[in-house]
Amino acid sequence: MLVSISVENFRSFSGEETFSMVASERLAGSHSDHALPIPNSSEKVLRAAVLYGANGAGKSNLFKALRYVERIALRTSKKNANTKRERYLFCDDLTKPSSFDLQFIANNKLYRFGFKVDELHIIEEWLIEVVGRKEKIIYERTTDTNGIVMVDAPELSKIGPKLAALAMIGGPQNQSFLATISATLNSSEYGDEISGILRWFKSTLTMVAPDESYAELGRDLSENIDFLNFAGDFLKASGTGVDHLIPQKTEISEDDLRSLLPKEVANHFIDVVNGDENNGRGIVHLPNGNEVMIEKAGESRIYKISIQASHTLPSGENFSIELNEESDGTKRLLDFIPALHQSKNKNSVYFIDEIDRSMHPMLVWKFLEFFLRSCNSSSSQIIVTTHESNLLDLELLRRDEIWFVEKDQSLSTRIYSLADFAVRTDQAIQKHYLNGRFGAVPFLGNLENILPQRNK
Structure with a gap:
């Protein structure tokens, strides 16, 4: 952690x-299951943190x-x-x-x-x-x-x-x-x-940066049936319209690889994996959303992995489309699903920048709640940056799990916690934040001054 x-x-x-x-000792009674002991210490470490701040x-x-x-x-x-x-x-x-x-x-x-x-x-x-x-x-x-x-x-x-x-x-x-x-x-x-x-x-x-995808999504979906079922169930329960996912993993030749990638890129990819610079495995994402994977176990084997999303039509028939044809929000959510699946089974630390990009506010809230509920038996942890003010909810998070980021007069970034403020648990934290009580909100000038002047 x-x-x-x-x-x-x-x-x-x-x-x-x-x-x-x-964790703040003053808040020991708040969401006590969100804090775990630090080894050889009387202090505890938190499972989650949410960081707010204006653009820039x-x-x-x-x-x-x-x-x-x-x-x-x-x-x-x-x-x-x-x-x-x-x-x-x-x-x-x-x-x-x-x-x-x-x-x-x-x-x-x-x-x-x-x-x-x-x-x-x-x-x-x-x-x-x-x-x-x-x-x-x-x-x-x-x-x-x-x-x-x-x-x-x-x-x-x-x-x-x-x-x-x-x-x-x-x-x-x-x-x-x-x-x-x-x-x-x-x-x-x-x-x-x-x-x-x-x-x-x-x-x-x-x-996970805003413009990044989960690097081994295709491999995990094609090789781990538990993860495949979990991902499909979560997408379905989230109202994305996806019923389930269909991975296809096909072995291809080096010539096939060179037809999918520029020759120089394909040769370098093969050399890197064969040189064991990446533990005998490498993955390249293709422009159409598919993946190419090389595994070195004795002889190298090359696979093309594609993912389709299956939808159930009103007639009851299933209709599948390529994953890259799904909405940005669905693909963004799928990049986060490994965090939910892995948090149940192993210790993991996820830092997600701009979690709310392409995501509905209700879905962001439920995602964070699900993570905190599902990782009780592990030492998993999640940290996110966001503008989504619905997460300013003391039923979801502790005060010391909410952080603010702003620039001072010297244009230098400062970081501080909601735990630094005297607030009651029954106060509307979201309203106070949007009203500027905690800082870390945009300071808007008079936009009227830059509107084009109309002739009277």
């Missing part, structure tokens, strides 16, 4: 701002900050490549580093992973286990002015000689040591703890 993230000098964040999922306030920049942390944690970099950090543009000091600090729960432990970064270097990096009020350093990494990477790793040296040797080398200056471990060693050589941390970034954390 995500516990907190602190960001400084990134996009619209100037000074350090912290978004925290730690910085909601999506928090999403992008976490995605950047994920990228730094996992991806390797070419020599002398830029770190792709996006500094706060109105900062006078162009050399000031950007800073990120993430707290999360993996392996039933609380960890801190963070770093300071400029255009070319990861200047500092740390991975720490937090045990109560104490911190157990797993490793600390620094890069000096000459670009020399030094890693202090007292705990890693106990795991194995290869990991200890890698700590002595340090790795590239523009790449995190965590990514260097993942790219250089096998899991058996870096142990269960690092494996669990890497798995949190690779599998537990799922981020």
Whole structure:
């Protein structure tokens, strides 16, 4: 689970701002099932958070900050490549580093992973286990002015000689040591703890941007009958008009693949999977909404996966259409359904940016309610940004699960919680928000001044 993230000098964040999922002790009696214990701590972490703010306030920049942390944690970099950090543009000091600090729960432990970064270097990096009020350093990494990477790793040296040797080398200056471990060693050589941390970034954390689709939807629908039935039932119950989904998975040849994709793209796709750079599996989305999947298990096999949506006509007959012909709202909802299905069975963290895009307000509300009801037996978590004010409902969420994002006079983003305000549980939170009591709403000027003047 995500516990907190602190960001400084990134996009619209100037000074350090912290978004925290730690439950307020003052609200312990409110939706107590929404909070789970933090390991080795008297505090609890929340299952959900909803972030509000005007357009341009910085909601999506928090999403992008976490995605950047994920990228730094996992991806390797070419020599002398830029770190792709996006500094706060109105900062006078162009050399000031950007800073990120993430707290999360993996392996039933609380960890801190963070770093300071400029255009070319990861200047500092740390991975720490937090045990109560104490911190157990797993490793600390620094890069000096000459670009020399030094890693202090007292705990890693106990795991194995290869990991200890890698700590002595340090790795590239523009790449995190965590990514260097993942790219250089096998899991058996870096142990269960690092494996669990890497798995949190690779599998537990799922981020869905407004213009993104769920990458493995076709594969999951064609290979997992429980998920297929769940997705069909949910679409039907949501009033989309879809009765059920029909996946078709067909094996094709390399020549068939080259007829579906530009030759250079097809060849690169095959080379990447055969080179085991993606754990022997790769997926490409075609313009018509279908997928191509390559699996490497001995010999590589290539499949084309298509999804049809079946509708029941008034006559009782079934009529199927390609999924890409469905409405944007139906396709957007289908991208979210894995969050509902997986929340019942495994620990997952979903961060969805602009959940209300193409979605009806009632459906957004029911989606969030369903998630919170269905994940009681797991440690699943959902964080969303939205403009949908119907979610400002204290029967649905706790006050500390509602957050606001706005820019101050210096054009820097600030983040704060509804728990910072004195409000009664019977108050109309939605009305107060739209009236501007909590901030984080658009400040509209006099639009009359820009209307064309009519001749009298």
